[in-house]
Amino acid sequence: MENQVKIETEKKEKVKGVFDAKPTAAFISASWASLLIGMVSFCVGLWNATMDLNEKGYYFTILLFGLFSVISVQKTVRDRLEGIPVTDIYYGVSWFVTIVSILLLVIGLWNANLALSEKGFYGISFFLSLFAAIAVQKNTRDIKFLEQKES
Known part of the structure; x- marks a missing residue:
């Protein structure tokens, strides 16, 4: 039991060092700009x-679904890294719904009567939004972590 506590303490100390640097203003701005x-x-x-x-409602809902799911994945991955308990079910569901949101977009675009350039436009703007949402969530979490550490 003592060994397990020691391992957890060492893990938390390593994690603290990883998140000691505040994200730069340029990265924060680029993340928010990319998301918007x-x-x-x-x-x-x-x-x-x-x-x-x-059809517009379908694609808009997929965008919202995808954004929420990647934020949830980022949170669960980070929680686990920091030693915060996350159930395997929630972790799995977070990844599952992220994959489902991507598949729903791909299936919708594959079957849509749109020009290939339009399909590419929706795909690229969707993935840009997902990536940026992860970056914004990471920055927000890093800043909050450092604010709590300083106080």
Whole structure:
């Protein structure tokens, strides 16, 4: 039992060193800009699309679903790294819904009557948004971690 506590303490000490550097203002700005550009581009594309309203709703819902799921994955991965308990079920569900959101977009675009350039546009803006959401969540968590450490 003592050995397990010692291992957990050593793990937490290693993690503390990893997150001691505050993200730069440039990286924070680039992350937020990428998130906004990706989301706004995707939504403007939907607004201007000639598809039915139910199709627009499908793609918009997938965007929201994907954003939420990648934030959840980032949180669970980081929690585990920091030694915060995360159930295997929640961890698995987070990854599962992320994969499902991507598959739903791919299936929707594969079967859509859109030009290949439009399909590429939606795919790129979707993945830009997902990546940026992960970066924004990471930055937010790093800053909060350092603020708590300083106080």
